[in-house]
Ligand code: ATP
Ligand code: MG
């Protein structure tokens with residue numbers, strides 16, 4: 001099944017259960033001081049859960065563009081190295097605002113996966129909140145009982161507070177959740193570790209696909225919990241992961257969400273993408289070299305999406321706030337293509353064409369903003385490549401003036417700080433010339449500089465990242481005005 005059809009089928013399934021299909025909210029938030037980018041499906045519905053606004057229909061379904069590159073959810077460093085964390089991804093969701101609860105949410109998730117999509121029950125596992133004595137929250141027996149009607153009990157695993165209890169922040173709605181995991185290991189891989197207790201949810205080929213959150217408590221200012229008068233359902237399923245399962249491949253990058261972009265990268269760069277998924281043995285030298293190319297190709301195909309969607313939403317790369325995050329993502333892609341794909345000229349902008357063809361139906365902003373997206377990416381690429389060129393010359397000078405086998409941390413820092421030359425690239429080039437980098441010295445200078453300017457005005461409070469674009473401010477707490485109304489307070493630093 002094609003990815004377009006998978007998305008449509010999900011939405012239609014819930015539409016048939018009286019949900020209204022709503023479009024994705026913009027990913028870049030302009031008027032929410034507590035969050036830079038939407039990082040989960042629930043973010044745009046926050047006001048409904050807090051009871052500050054009322055939806056037209058108390059059942060909604062959507063596919064929300066999410067970006068997880070800052071604050072509580074920061075997957076950036078994972079991206080490219082594993083095959084199922086992205087910077088930008090779509091979160092499919094169904095929502096109940098004070099309407100249906102656990103029973104229906106669980107039954108429908110199961111029906112959709114196993115009957116509509118035909119996923120084999122024998123590769124599914126679910127988790128249930130085990131309870132937390134210290135916090136006085138009981139185990140989620142209700143969810144357990146609903147699940148055991150559907151799945152054999154040895155496939156229901158207990159999860160702790162970290163994975164199976166969701167909170168919006170220090171206060172507000174919260175509740176236990178149940179997650180659905182898919183074991184995509186091949187029969188041979190399973191045979192390697194026999195036994196029924198083997199299922200290890202941390203195994204890279206056992207992938208979490210769907211999180212069902214049951215909002216049933218309210219956390220009060222004094223930390224205690226009370227039952228919510230209106231209980232809510234918030235679910236989030238990773239669209240690209242679902243496509244991986246349904247298209248019967250081992251990596252999100254092998255789904256049709258990514259393959260057209262990857263083919264285009266191969267054509268332009270004349271490199272091949274040869275994934276080594278599921279290899280538990282060590283890699284040969286040749287495979288290690290290939291894997292660097294694979295990582296680079298995954299990084300670029302992921303990052304071009306994040307950057308393109310952001311620009312389409314009106315967030316251009318810049319030197320502050322959200323714009324700086326976008327610039328860093330794009331520069332990460334450029335660095336990988338420069339180093340591992342030998343790309344010395346702009347080319348990432350050329351991927352926007354395939355991307356907008358592939359995703360334009362679901363996200364028409366990619367078509368209407370295409371020209372702008374291409375121009376902005378191209379200009380950014382050209383300018384950062386010039387930086388890299390200059391940096392290489394400077395580094396050459398530094399190397400020539402180094403007498404021993406170790407390059408000074410201070411010099412490397414200067415290159416990084418003044419010229420924007422990435423430190424990992426410095427380290428790589430030095431190692432190629434059998435030189436060392438004084439990493440301790442570098443870190444010392446970095447620390448000193450961080451203390452000087454607390455430029456990253458970012459502070460994470462659970463699901464909300466406190467951030468201001470123009471002035472650097474520090475979050476200092478909430479003022480409680482009336483019940484349920486919280487005013488965040490900031491001070492300039
Ligand atoms: P993981 O444990 O894999 O990092 P999560 O528990 O952080 O996922 P949730 O916050 O529960 O994820 O989000 C709901 C769903 O969104 C997940 O079950 C997963 O399918 C998907 N998802 C989460 N993070 C990513 C990501 N970085 N890239 C792609 N899909 C993601
Ligand atoms: Mg995560």
Ligand code: MG
Nearest residue numbers: 163179208211
């Ligand atoms: Mg998880």
Ligand code: MG
Nearest residue numbers: 163179208211
């Ligand atoms: Mg989860």
